[in-house]
Amino acid sequence: MMFLFFYPFHVHAEEDIYDERMALFKKTEALTQIPWYYLAAIDNYERNMKNSDEPEQLISIEIMPEIWFGPGNSSLLKDIALIDTFNGKGKDGNGDGIADPGNEEDVLYTMAMILLEYGPSKDEIRIALWNHYNRDLTVQTIMNTSKVFQTFQGINLTDRDFPVAIKHNYSYRNTWGDRRGFGGNRIHEGTDIFASYGVPVHSTTYGVIEMMGWNLYGGWRVGIRDIFNIYHYYAHMSGFSDDIKVGQVVKPGDVIGSVGSTGYGPPGTSGKFPPHLHYGMYKDNGYSEWSFDPYPYLIKWERMAKDKS
Structure with a gap:
């Protein structure tokens, strides 16, 4: 029973959170031309690396501070011009002039721009994911999840079935x-x-x-x-x-x-x-x-x- 927290029994009671996520994915897609299902798959992958006892966040993507703010930006200054000066990758996704790793729109926009450094095609996104995570299984999982989201055009996929047909003994x-x-x-x-x-x-x-x-x-x-x-x-x-x-x-x-x-x-x-x-x-x-x-x-x-x- 020690592993139960890894695979939730209960569907989130509020469907609104899925609608909010999808709205952010679609908005970021419109800004960057990165298909929404790749962003959704990255977010979903990182959410499921965490202990589900933690409060559920709207967006679970985390980008390391040294990547976000840039080497040498020890004060973690969020001004986009200063982040650029320090060669950080943090971006302003909501137009307020700062790149805040605690803001969902900034995080998604930054992740999309990291992918765009390599290009918007499927193969280019795969390369970008490998360079970001440096792990084949992680890339494979994200690409598989994106394929599922694309196929069913949604992220709230909570149905389950028993592995043997229940009409049989x-x-x-x-x-x-x-x-x-x-x-x-x-x-x-x-x-x-x-x-x-x-x-x-x-x-x-x-x-x-x-x-x-x-x-x-x-x-x-x-x-x-x-x-x-x-x-x-x-x-x-x-x-x-x-x-x-x-x-x-x-x-x-x-x-x-x-x-x-x-x-x-x-x-x-x-x-x-x-x-x-x-x-x-x-x-x-x-x-x-x-x-x-x-x-x-x-x-x-x-x-x-x-x-x-």
Whole structure:
């Protein structure tokens, strides 16, 4: 239960905050020609690096003081002319003559201008993100999230689904952290959902398919990176849906494959254990990625799926 704060159970009660964010993203797009969904994805990525116990901010992007104010600007002077003198990158987004890292419009405008140093195209933005964050997974996550936002033309994407079709018989319990022997002594990094061969496997969230294929331990498996900096791992499937591929945007309820018993051997190995779906979740905090217990979320999403059925 120690990781629950990383993936919120509750939707923000005020939808107004999403409208305010979108208005700022669209305004900054109009000023800079940087598509709004890239700015939204950067903001979303940084928000989900933080502890959700902190008060939710309208905009969560943070730019280091030495970058914002410039080397040598030890007094952190906010006048845009002085910041330019010190080769800082802070910009005035709201027209008041100062560049304030505590002002949402200034922050978004500054982030957009940092991207524009490289250009407005997708490839140029990718390069700008790498130079800003210096981390491949961060760039990949932001680009994936921007693709989701662009596809659905919104940022308030809070639907979820259970990973196994609930109209079929299935069973599961909390198996995260159990010992596993195949491949050496290790812990079970997920929850096993037992069901019959061929039961449809659903995407639980909005995201992008990042990985699919064979894995020695997981058999036929799919990995989906969602908009909350979470990697969702679906394993032991009997096969994939014909219409899915790496790089594809998915939404909750999309069928990505079916329950099987593949794995624990070379490609095609099957039947070494009863048919089930292994479902794992991995959190990225901007520095490292690790497994956490999906069981509490599965209980929540199962209830949501049954309420909708």
